[in-house]
Amino acid sequence: MSFHEVRLPARLAFGSTGGVERRTEVVTLGSGYERRSSPWAMGRRRYLIGANLRSLADMAALTEFFEARRGRLYGFRFRDFADYASCAPGGTPGPLDQALGEGDGARTVFPLIKRYGDDGGEPVERPITKPVEGSVRVAVGGVELEAGAFAVDVTTGEVTLEGVPAEGVAVTAGFLFDTPVRFDADRLEVTLESFDAGRMAAVPLIEVRV
Structure with a gap:
């Protein structure tokens, strides 16, 4: 395109x-x-x-x-x-804002998403393809990663982790977009x-x- x-x-x-x-x-x-x-x-x-x-x-x-x-x-x-932003208006994005998925012992690439409607209904997951450079924060298992432990493609919104999350471990992120x-x-x-x-x-x- x-x-x-x-x-x-x-x-x-x-x-x-x-x-x-x-x-x-x-x-x-x-x-x-x-x-x-x-x-x-x-x-x-x-x-x-x-x-x-x-x-x-x-x-x-x-x-x-x-x-x-x-x-x-x-x-x-x-x-x-x-x-x-991944957080509420006026807030500061944090690494636990949005769930990107869970590790399976092999996967290292996680696309950014923003979830709408976590109130008992079926939430809408919006792909975030244009994150703002330098704004993305990532956590694995609730622990924020250092900047060098992941890479972000700001033209597609894909986050690539340096390490492989263990199976069932949550990967989350916060960002501007x-x-x-x-x-x-x-x-x-x-x-x-x-x-x-x-x-x-x-x-x-x-x-x-x-």
Whole structure:
């Protein structure tokens, strides 16, 4: 997939709106009961950015970023300030935040995931493919590993351990992450309101699978 490992500057996303989208198919039976199903295993994030930009310099920066991505052609990293860490909002990621799996005596590679819904229902496990470099902390059996005892591929989210966890031993991690997105339009619209100020129409972003 065409993807650029670059993050949209945070100042260009101030005032953004967005969240998770789900797709649910609902069929109402003759009895009045409903049959519900979903073709999507995971939600998909959508955002609108740029509507709060007023500085021509910021609008020029967003235009430059848009052009460098060739509109919808290339994906990029986006910091979703409502959901960008393995821990609760405002907290500091810790090595016990998210369970990645258990050792089997041979496995050393564990993909990062974030779990939603550990409240008695069936949790959703979201693959985290774009962790922030230097932010990942890992523990094996509840003991945090030194930085040199594991490696993280920040383009895929895979953690490779130097040692092999014993069978049944829990592997956990904490991290910061970006959401992989692309522009969902091939056009930007800017209105000039004065010599040094303007207004930009909201620009849609959509999450991509990488």
